[in-house]
Amino acid sequence: MPGANPVARAPEGVRTAADVVTPELVAQLTKGVAGTGRTVNHTPFTGEKLADLPESTPEDVHKAFEHARAAQAVWAQVPVRQRAAVLLRFHDLLLERQAEVLDLVQLETGKARLHAHEEVQAVAVAARHYGYKAVAYLRPRRHAGALPALTRVTQLRHPRGVVGQIAPWNYPLELSVGDALPALVAGNAVVLKPDTETALTALWARDLLVEAGLPAGALQVVIGEGPVVGPEVVRRADYVSFTGSTATGREVAAGAAVRLIGASLELGGKNAMLVLQDADVDKAAAGAVRACFSSAGQLCISIERLYVHESVADAFLERFAARTRALRLGTFLAYGADMGSLVSARQLETVTRHVEEAVAMGAKVVAGGVARPDVGPYFYEPTILTGVEVPMAVCTEETFGPVVSVYRVKDENEAILLANATAYGLNASVWTKDGRRGRAVAARLRAGTVNVNEGYAAAYGSVQAPMGGMRESGLGRRHGSEGILKYTEAQTVAHQRLLPLAPSMGMDDQKYAAFMSRSLRLMKTLGLR
Template sequence: MTIDHTPRTTSTGNAGIPAALSARLATRVSAGPDAQRVQTATPFTGDLLADLPVSTPADVEAAFVRARAAQAAWAAKPVAERKAILLRFHDLLLDRQSEVLDLIQAENGKARRDAFLEVTDIALATRYYARSAAKLLAPKRRRGAIPVLTHTTELHHPKGVVAVISPWNYPLSMGAGDAIPALLAGNAIVQKPDTQTALTALWALDLMTEAGLPTGVWQMVIGRGGSIGQSLMDNADYVMFTGSTASGRRIARDAGERLIGASLELGGKNPMIVLDDADIAKAAEGAIAACFSSTGQLCVSIERLYVAESVRDEFVAAFVERTKRLKIGAAFDYSTEVGSLTNQSQLDTVTAHVDDAVAKGATVLAGGLPRPDLGPLFYEPTILTDVTPEMTLYNDETFGPVVSIYTFRDDEEAIQRANATTYGLNASVWSRDGARGRAVASRVRAGTVNVNDAYAAAWGSVDAPMGGMGDSGLGRRHGADGMLKYTEAQTVAHQRLLGFSAPAGLSDSAWAQTLTLALKTMKRIGAR
């Protein structure tokens, strides 16, 4: 593997981030003047990155009070005004991308090309929802109970104040992506980003404020879930959470107790299927993106790779060769392809999973080692084979740059093996025959399945829903669902002239016969 040792030499503050920017963003945290402080370090070197105030449960409650006060006026604004603010945010994001790319890399450790995909993602989502909101939220005529006589309308009202709990692995995509449709729908937000990547989320809030978002509509709190999580749950009207399956279960339970809604994107053990007619060169290159983007710290990343027996040797040779040529390093430019893991816990998990597999008989085809010579949290992109069920990584999510290769005899076995998991978030299928690829994809139990692509095709199709099945979560982001979940649907039905009771002068028996005849007639003429 090619190593890049080039450090960033143009930084003006800790870890390449201007000290003034870090200090200014920290002031956007909803916390008291005497708040305790927490420091974060950059994964690339372990150097100090940010010094942030810590919110208390009382700070969270106060943030919700301010958010409720601001939400009513925000919801009262015409959708066109909310749209204009979001489109200004879109332009500012693209114009100032170098600033946030530095933040993402400094906080998360990923390669710059992976950080740029977060910018692309938020630009796509912002434009889509800004230009779709009016149609999605507009009152809609619905078929009435009695044709002509029942005038029925579907309305959508904002939930109120949404709690967004966002993770560290995609600090901009998750830090802003779920806020965008919630804001356009007329909600206020109290968000708890992961502390490690809080500066990126705070930057998005800062930029949205510059674009014209009124004070109080979107607020950030910082703290551990064990400290302020309950306050978030106790005050929210809806919860959007991205994180582990274990935490998602607790949030779903607490939301159920309060009878509020929740959308949960959780873990995955995602499969990729290489059929016997796949373009092997393209599939091998696709597997690089599928397995090692963002150092494998990607909810839709591939960790199980199933290859048809007849092309197994050809694919493995191409995939291993390309993996060994990956450029690994900590450069704040586009010269590297794989960055660092984000925290010690992830490095420990990746190391433990690989060491356990090797000790139990797995074969390392590429990688397999941490790289402290590059930085404290680097780990080589790793390919394993001969992985068996007693190995931890056979079923458990690794969430790192590690993939296991298996073989299959036919399409039926490939589908069966891909579905042999409690998870169901993302999958990938490779075939030269598009119809065959789509047919296999339709039978894979996952919320998104990509044909001849790793994950970006489905994720980037923001007009279509994205989410998980089984242990991978509840609810969907993107598409109409991604906005309407932040609303309360209301039906207003206006009955005119005749109702459902017998009119004057007609017995209940005669009225029942009349309605029976009407129902039969409507069915006969094809009425819905």
């Protein structure tokens, strides 16, 4: 029945917000931040103030870019191997001091601690990957020239300059410093605008990077309201990295287009999970809980639509609902809670509106469906809906909360058709006992990442492979070669030797044209590319 989720009991001696966010810590983290005003962030667990923070004006943003440009000119001259060593030291420091940042992530986002640890894992993996692979990704590369032996071609990779990064509140460690790491190791400086409500986490990560050897000026942080500070970052950057809503992403893209600079955008999603006829329903149910309710569903790649083959739908839904109702809600800074809070009153309003509208139009609540102010001001129970259809908002709009709609399908073709019937294309999930079948279905889904027998972590954690969205879920990719090369400009240096690419050695125009024609035919015969 709805309203049944238990509340996890906090262990003895658990730390409080006052223990973690001390005046000394705030002073240390905000030292040097460009900001002449003052703003405040809060904890979703109670709604209470966590800290007073500097607030940046447009002039402060300008100064931050000036400092970043001065630092970048020096940082770019540091050999790639030495820049990469900073990331490897940061990796070790992060794992050694993870308890500090786990406290901050929980306090600023309201997450359960295990979900906060996903961010530590993701950032450590990215730091290790680019720490070891940056030299190979950025090394000069030889290419075949216009004429073999006569034209020597080398491709170089230069940093773009200063990258403007606008990060969201939902993953304040991973989507701030995690995205900055490849930009920095490529020789850029970064001006980072985190969300005000999660700025302490980003500032902590910046502090740790400096401790690992990054020049302090190479990563500037500006704090303030998105409509004020965000456009200033776009106006001054040499490249823009943005994670957030599709609506705001369009504005960022337009601002970048006016200036003819590059941009990468990870935007919204209405991600689908497919449970095929031969799926292990117990494993699929457990996977659905992770896929739908991690970070209270406030994850761009979490699942909001579930398509289940009609032959296993009853068994799956029974197991899924039972697991969902058993999830423990909690507000403490320790492991033991299964799900935390929504981040704000705004998120709670959206979730509540989507569920209440759907129910009023005929949808059925299988689990959850209620707010839990007894736990915290923005808590909402993990919710499963059936009978969802157009024009219910929850059917097509991104909810970005702990709500999933379950649909029965007659076969995998119908599931694929419905899964692709969206403007988005970020992530998807397929469950089956037949791996080959799962991969074949995955290839037919219009999503940037597809996980077989996992919800999102398998693809996201495989950092040698690109991750990003299709259609209205964004442009560009993070991770792998694409995740670092986007922060560089490719330059081709062609050295012509002995003979020019023009008539020479007594040839007139006609003889030169004939010579080149014979040469082109020979190169094709030899299979030269």
